[in-house]
Every structure is written in C-alpha cells, then in structure tokens.
Amino acid sequence: MTEPDALEPRELHAWIGFLAAAHLLEHEIERQLKRDGDLSHPEFEVLVKLAMAEDRRLRMSDLARQVMVSKSRLTYQVTQLERDGLVRRTACGNDRRAVWAELTDAGADALTKVRPGHRKVVRENLIDVLTPAELETLGTAFARVAARLHNRPARPAASD
Amino acid sequence: MTEPDALEPRELHAWIGFLAAAHLLEHEIERQLKRDGDLSHPEFEVLVKLAMAEDRRLRMSDLARQVMVSKSRLTYQVTQLERDGLVRRTACGNDRRAVWAELTDAGADALTKVRPGHRKVVRENLIDVLTPAELETLGTAFARVAARLHNRPARPAASD
DNA sequence: GAGAAGTAGTTCAAATCTGAACGACCGACG
C-alpha cells in the first residue's frame, strides 16, 4: 500500500542523509564564521570568490553567478560588506552598467582570520569523517549532480 | 606559498561539489514545490513529518527537532500552514505547555499533490544521476557525517 | 509542598531574502 513512486530504502537513506548533513553542516559553518569573524556564510563566500579572482575583484553579475545567489541578494550582501569596509565598489571603465566589487585589505584580513576555523569545521565534520575512497566518490558524484543541474536550470523537457 | 592548512585538490573538489549540489538541488526543489503546490521547502518538510507521525500529529518541539528548525521559525511556519488550513493546532492534554501540530485532510491532500513532482526532482537530479554503488556510499558516508554533527552540536571539545 | 531550575511555545524587533519592476547602458541592425 506504499505509494508506487516512493523512494526505496536505499535511496531514501541516501537522500535523508544528504539533507541532514547539509542542514547540520551549514549550521555549524554559520556558527563558526559568526564566532570567529562575525560573518554570515554568504558573506564569507563572497569574500572567498573575490580573493580568488584576478585583481581581487569581480563584476557583480559574475560574482552573483559564482556564489549562486540572486542579483538582489548580492546587492544586499555587498552593501553590508561595504559598510564594514571589507569590500569596495568601483566603476567599471568600459561598461558603464557594470560595477566592480573589490576586496579591500581589511576584507583580505577578515578572510585570513576566519579561514583556519572554517577549514577546521569542514575537515572535522566532513573530510576527516570520510575514507579517501568515499571522498573520491563524493567528489565525482556531486560534480555530475551539479553539472546536470547547472545545464538544466529550467527547460521545457527534452528527452535525452 | 599556498597556505598550509588549505584543503587538498581532492578534498576541495568534494567540498565544492557538495556545496554546489546542495545549492542547486535546494533551488530546484523550491521551484517545484512552489509551482505544484505553492509550498516552501520548510513547509513541505513540516507536512511530511506530520504525515509520518502517529495520528498525523507532533508536538511543536518534536516537530522542530525533526525538521531541524528553530522554535520561532517553526511557530511562523505552522502559523502560515494553519492559515492555509493544512495544519491545525490542538491543546495537548497532559502537558499544558505543549501544543499538537496536526495535519488536516487538506494538508494530506496538499502533500499528495506535490509529492510526485518532488520525488521526480530528487530522482532526476540526484538518485538517477548516481550509480547504485555511489548511492550506497553516499548513504553510509552521510549517515556518519550527520551522526557526528548531531552528537556534537556544541561542546568544549573532548578528545575522543 | 515551596522554590529553583528546566521546558514549551510565543512574541517582538531587527536582519535578511525574494521577486518583480525600474533606469541606465550596450550592441546590433535598419
């Protein structure tokens, strides 16, 4: 009498585990970032992407794409970060519509301050809890999952 | 010149993949639930937990724990669901502090309506993208990760 | 059984997030 399309135990187990892990990990990360540097996770991700970028700056659109956040949300985040002096907005020469979001020295410092703790959280609660084989599997599997979702953000459905 | 505690490529790959998959999957689920039944993901999870519970009801605290959501957030969610007639609040006999959140028939119907689509999203974007072996690995690995985080929500650090 | 300590749920203000609408600009094409 169970519904026909319900997930099977194996599948359900994996799905539940994924949800729980994502929830709890997110919570733990949020806690650490707040504690060590008074940053939210989205703010942290913004700083990380900027730190990795050429000249420590990115256009708002590109930044939004990389952090996987809506435009309006990024506008808000960057405004907050700018208020705290961690990021600076700059006009973008060629394209007068665009805006650079640029990491300031203070921003780089903030990153330096929280990053060790962040890595510790990721290590202790994910990386080190997995065997190397599991880690490998997880990497390839999720790359595939992400790729699929990335190419299919919204589409009328095409049989492939 | 890379920092000493940075994640290694393998580790980073797994971590990035996890983050991306979580982000994108969440986004896709949100979209489907909104489209098919005008529900948010948290609302959906509340309904699911209630549907699974004995007598289709749970005390607010237990519900909050199961959905992994703060008390105040649950209060808000349940208020919304109650406004839409999907959930009903009832006094809890023995313990006069407690409140039952109970799934209504309308709530059960709403669940019936969105669930197939929800399962489709989970299948198409996660389950079916993985090999059975990967699924298995993912299940055991995340169960371990979740268990660890669950037992260690905040603690002064004890060497184990 | 009185009081201390803990638990259940809510409330409130402030912070954050969403999504549609907007103004400004770019690029192509006639």
Next chain:
DNA sequence: CGTCGGTCGTTCAGATTTGAACTACTTCTC
C-alpha cells in the same frame, strides 16, 4: 543616426528568519 532587444545593478514592498526576551507550565529537590 535611431531604436529594439538584452544586460547590469539597484530598488522596493512584502515575506521569511534570527535570537533574545517572555509567559506559562512542569519537574526536581529538599
């Protein structure tokens, strides 16, 4: 040139979330 479709980033109102009180009740302790 002009102007049309698309992009860039912001704005705004409304929805949701957070976290610290707060009230009411229960349980433990002596």
